[in-house]
Amino acid sequence: xxxxxxxxxxxxxxxxxxxxxxxxxxxxxxxxxxxxxxxxxxxxxxxxxxxxxxxxxxxxxxxxxxxxxxxxxxxxxxxxxxxxxxxxxxxxxxxxxxxxxxxxxxxxxxxxxxxxxxxxxxxxxxxxxxxxxxxxxxxxxxxxxxxxxxxxxxxxxxxxxxxxxxxxxxxxxxxxxxxxxxxxxxxxxxxxxxxxxxxxxxxxxxxxxxxxxxxxxxxxxxxxxxxxxxxxxxxxxxxxxxxxxxxxxxxxxxxxxxxxxxxxxxxxxxxxxxxxxxxxxxxxxxxxxxxxxxxxxxxxxxxxxxxxxxxxxxxxxxxxxxxxxxxxxxxxxxxxxxxxxxxxxxxxxxxxxxxxxxxxxxxxxxxxxxxxxxxxxxxxxxxxxxxxxxxxxxxxxxxxxxxxxxxxxxxxxxxx
Amino acid sequence: xxxxxxxxxxxxxxxxxxxxxxxxxxxxxxxxxxxxxxxxxxxxxxxxxxxxxxxxxxxxxxxxxxxxxxxxxxxxxxxx
Numbered sequence: 001x002x003x004x005x006x007x008x009x010x011x012x013x014x015x016x017x018x019x020x021x022x023x024x025x026x027x028x029x030x031x032x033x034x035x036x037x038x039x040x041x042x043x044x045x046x047x048x049x050x051x052x053x054x055x056x057x058x059x060x061x062x063x064x065x066x067x068x069x070x071x072x073x074x075x076x077x078x079x080x081x082x083x084x085x086x087x088x089x090x091x092x093x094x095x096x097x098x099x100x101x102x103x104x105x106x107x108x109x110x111x112x113x114x115x116x117x118x119x120x121x122x123x124x125x126x127x128x129x130x131x132x133x134x135x136x137x138x139x140x141x142x143x144x145x146x147x148x149x150x151x152x153x154x155x156x157x158x159x160x161x162x163x164x165x166x167x168x169x170x171x172x173x174x175x176x177x178x179x180x181x182x183x184x185x186x187x188x189x190x191x192x193x194x195x196x197x198x199x200x201x202x203x204x205x206x207x208x209x210x211x212x213x214x215x216x217x218x219x220x221x222x223x224x225x226x227x228x229x230x231x232x233x234x235x236x237x238x239x240x241x242x243x244x245x246x247x248x249x250x251x252x253x254x255x256x257x258x259x260x261x262x263x264x265x266x267x268x269x270x271x272x273x274x275x276x277x278x279x280x281x282x283x284x285x286x287x288x289x290x291x292x293x294x295x296x297x298x299x300x301x302x303x304x305x306x307x308x309x310x311x312x313x314x315x316x317x318x319x320x321x322x323x324x325x326x327x328x329x330x331x332x333x334x335x336x337x338x339x340x341x342x343x344x345x346x347x348x349x350x351x352x353x354x355x356x357x358x359x360x361x362x363x364x365x366x367x368x369x370x371x372x373x374x375x376x377x378x379x380x381x382x383x384x385x386x387x388x389x390x391x392x393x394x395x396x397x398x399x400x401x402x403x404x405x406x407x408x409x410x411x412x413x414x415x416x
Numbered sequence: 417x418x419x420x421x422x423x424x425x426x427x428x429x430x431x432x433x434x435x436x437x438x439x440x441x442x443x444x445x446x447x448x449x450x451x452x453x454x455x456x457x458x459x460x461x462x463x464x465x466x467x468x469x470x471x472x473x474x475x476x477x478x479x480x481x482x483x484x485x486x487x488x489x490x491x492x493x494x495x496x
């Protein structure tokens with residue numbers, strides 16, 4: 001029989017046909033990744049935990065199997081009569097010849113195709129531990145190198161660079177350009193994340209601006225999710241608008257609502273840090289000034305005590321007078337040396353800022369516990385405890401009731 | 417954007433980080449505020465604190481943003 005003749009002329013064992021169909025069905029990639037809709041019928045749950053049912057619509061039905069290892073938490077979505085959308089793969093059982101649909105995910109009907117696929121992937125990645133809270137890494141407080149993965153032409157990049165320049169210009173910024181939407185772009189985004197991560201940045205920002213669910217879809221693709229999960233640097237994700245959630249957002253160490261917010265989360269605020277340095281600087285100045293004041297007072301007290309303690313010659317014998325006179329002179333000499341040391345230390349202090357700064361016309365507000373750096377703290381201070389420290393001394397001040405000042409930046413705000 | 421070669425990054429070993437400077441400044445301030453120190457020690461702490469504060473300011477003031485654009489990855493062209 002020559003090839004090209006009708007196959008029907010041959011006699012085939014049943015098993016050969018079944019296995020041929022099995023290869024045909026199970027080797028077809030589309031049939032292995034299908035969404036199917038219908039009404040649930042013949043729902044059966046076995047003691048083993050496996051669930052069997054049929055999906056019906058007008059005039060046809062598909063046998064479905066939902067095995068125990070896949071159906072956790074989804075059982076309640078199935079009951080006879082329910083309209084559902086299920087995901088799974090077609091399979092032909094060789095011993096029975098039955099065709100069945102092996103289900104791995106169930107959604108109520110009415111869910112859009114993309115939304116259903118999103119939920120399926122979210123469940124699968126969550127089960128694989130990709131979104132686990134305990135693997136979220138903290139962001140470094142003072143990053144030296146910041147990687148940015150985004151479209152080179154998008155507004156997101158401009159927003160990120162503007163915020164980084166304002167808050168933390170010290171950081172070197174490595175921009176890894178990538179397309180962010182379109183077919184096949186997930187692999188490019190994933191490659192971009194790996195490429196920038198290879199430069200060992202302290203933190204990576206993955207971002208793109210808003211768009212439709214289809215526009216953002218690449219950020220739900222497994223290569224992108226895996227690349228973020230596998231990055232050595234902690235990753236901040238800011239994809240789409242605040243109301244959009246992508247799987248990239250869920251797997252990232254930190255999720256930001258916008259590109260600008262991502263840049264803020266990545267960096268400390270330079271202005272707030274300068275403010276904090278000034279606060280410590282002021283506390284040092286107040287403390288050292290008080291220390292010197294006290295040393296001077298102590299010295300004065302000892303001088304006075306010495307003068308009072310010198311016995312009068314009339315009340316004692318000559319020998320005693322000579323002795324006390326000698327020890328009195330020694331004590332006076334020691335005090336003089338202490339006074340010289342104090343004067344030298346005061347000269348040393350005067351050479352240091354900000355005491356000199358104060359001499360240029362600045363003053364520090366002092367409270368009971370050191371420098372007061374905000375109007376809020378000044379208002380909260382008990383009456384009679386505030387003073388203005390000038391270069392040549394302090395003046396008590398009081399806070400009068402009045403309208404709250406309009407322009408009082410809170411040092412705590414904007415500070416990480 | 418400036419190319420990387422135009423602004424070589426400073427040797428990290430030669431320059432203490434802001435984090436280190438700030439932490440020491442906090443420690444020096446705390447020690448000085450604890451009090452009960454000899455006057456000379458107080459002054460030494462104060463002087464060190466001034467150096468640290470100045471170094472912190474220099475570090476925060478001197479910076480100018482450096483942005484490097486890395487080469488596009490092998491997967492090719494941009495769609496937007």
